[in-house]
Amino acid sequence: MTGLSRDAEVIDRLPCTLLPVVRWLGPREERAVTVRLDGREQHALAVEEYDYGDRTAYRIRLRDDRTIRVWWDDGAMRWGWLPPGRDARPAGHWPEPKAVRRRWWPEREGWPALWVHTGGRWREAWLWGREDWPDGTVVYEVGMTPAGAQLGEGLRRHRRVYDPRSVQPRRYGAREDGSPA
Structure with missing residues (x-):
């Protein structure tokens, strides 16, 4: 994860030539x-x-x-207040289903809120399920609102490999830029 590369230039006094x-x-x-x-x-x-x-x-x-x-x-x-992200990798299915540990969250009110980095930006998502594979891979099954739809409407199912650079917890009522919804 790459952070910011240099300090911001603090302005003691705004320039007066060419008024802003x-x-x-x-x-x-x-x-x-x-x-x-x-x-x-x-x-x-x-x-x-x-x-x-x-x-x-x-x-x-x-x-x-x-x-x-x-x-x-x-x-x-x-x-925004989110770190720079990296698109979450899509996840397949483990070949032996019985070897996978699964956890599912209850309907709507119990879904943990997440940010998932996809398509070059952070998007709101809800965690529906988690799979722990024998090789140590963690897969999240999330619901994401399609582009142009109201938040939480018409959720589409996505399976993504968990990585802290591509999945972050989200507080309810907060937008990507950190402002209240």
């Missing part, structure tokens, strides 16, 4: 961002955007309630 277009982000528009500062990745909320045309700066609020301004930099920031 300032966009105030209200409480429902604040966006979760992961930013690297002092060599470590931190979660923050973007609360203001300063558009200079060729560059964009953000005022971000860190978890300790400090606010700072930083230039957007793909190597130093990414939207």
Whole structure:
């Protein structure tokens, strides 16, 4: 899993030449961002955007309630609080079904919520079942909403090899970008 490669450039004072277009982000528009500062990745909320045309700066609020301004930099920031992901590998079936240990979760209310990385992005999913194969492979059977459908409607069954780079736990009511649903 590759993280952010460099620290974000903190802005002491915004440039006054060529005044930026300032966009105030209200409480429902604040966006979760992961930013690297002092060599470590931190979660923050973007609360203001300063558009200079060729560059964009953000005022971000860190978890300790400090606010700072930083230039957007793909190597130093990414939207959301999920780690960079890798698409989950599809899983087949073990040739000897009796050798596989299985666990199933009860209907809807009991399904653990997950993020599954597929198609190059994190998507909401629910864990329906888990298989432990004799070779140590763990397979998750998940339900994912098809593109364009309402969250949780028309769930499609997928079998994926478990890997922490492609499957993450999800809190109910949280979006991919970390904002409340």
